[in-house]
Amino acid sequence: MPASRYKRILLKLSGEAAMGDEAFGIDPATVARVAGEVKVAHDAGYELCLVIGGGNIFRGIAGSAKGMDRTTADYMGMLATIMNALAMQDALEQLGVDTRVQSAIPMASVCEPYIRRRAERHIEKGRVVIFAAGTGSPFFTTDSGAALRAAEMRCDALFKGTSVDGVYDADPKKIPGAKRYDRVSYSTVLANDLKVMDASAVSLCRDNDIPIVVFNIREPGALAAVLDGSALSTIVTNDAAVKSGERANG
Numbered sequence: 001m002p003a004s005r006y007k008r009i010l011l012k013l014s015g016e017a018a019m020g021d022e023a024f025g026i027d028p029a030t031v032a033r034v035a036g037e038v039k040v041a042h043d044a045g046y047e048l049c050l051v052i053g054g055g056n057i058f059r060g061i062a063g064s065a066k067g068m069d070r071t072t073a074d075y076m077g078m079l080a081t082i083m084n085a086l087a088m089q090d091a092l093e094q095l096g097v098d099t100r101v102q103s104a105i106p107m108a109s110v111c112e113p114y115i116r117r118r119a120e121r122h123i124e125k126g127r128v129v130i131f132a133a134g135t136g137s138p139f140f141t142t143d144s145g146a147a148l149r150a151a152e153m154r155c156d157a158l159f160k161g162t163s164v165d166g167v168y169d170a171d172p173k174k175i176p177g178a179k180r181y182d183r184v185s186y187s188t189v190l191a192n193d194l195k196v197m198d199a200s201a202v203s204l205c206r207d208n209d210i211p212i213v214v215f216n217i218r219e220p221g222a223l224a225a226v227l228d229g230s231a232l233s234t235i236v237t238n239d240a241a242v243k244s245g246e247r248a249n250g
Contacts, residue, residue, distance in 0.1 A: 147197070
């Protein structure tokens with residue numbers, strides 16, 4: 001794998017990426033496959049940290065929509081992310097990758113509390129760090145938690161693994177003619193409400209000049225392919241970096 005211009009990367013995965021073809025929960029085979037891709041990147045010399053959502057187990061906003069107190073529902077969603085983080089830690093360590101889970105909600109029996117300087121030290125020592133429980137506060141998504149940790153860890157980029165191969169001007173699963181962007185600015189994402197990450201996460205990446213790389217994590221080998229430039233993806237960056245206009249491909 002050729003060297004990427006990014007050295008330290010935060011990989012954001014949705015909870016759904018952990019459930020594979022199952023309707024709910026964690027599919028060990030899928031988690032093992034993703035862990036294998038993380039190992040390939042780690043072995044190639046990239047410094048990696050991860051954030052995994054909890055939607056495969058419980059989604060706070062969905063619980064709130066059904067009448068639950070939003071704060072309670074969000075805390076339940078944070079606990080779901082800890083379960084996913086532990087599953088990924090187990091899969092990585094079975095592959096020989098030294099891994100630490102740090103939770104924004106203290107849970108000393110199962111993982112470390114989030115301490116920025118300790119997390120940085122883990123990364124410097126070659127460990128993969130998985131950040132769990134979002135920001136530790138309700139009303140924030142795991143996207144916002146990922147952007148926050150990427151800024152705190154001084155990451156070169158935030159890679160978001162989704163079920164599509166980039167950012168589109170409409171939902172490509174519903175609109176066959178949707179156009180895919182190769183590069184797009186933060187301001188266009190925010191102004192057009194493109195479904196990349198929530199607005200607070202995009203704004204935080206913009207303010208800290210952290211590129212967002214969107215790719216399809218469901219494709220085997222996708223992470224390595226994106227890192228070496230051979231896979232489709234979209235880079236969200238500042239306006240000055242989007243040269244010759246924003247390009248969209250059909």
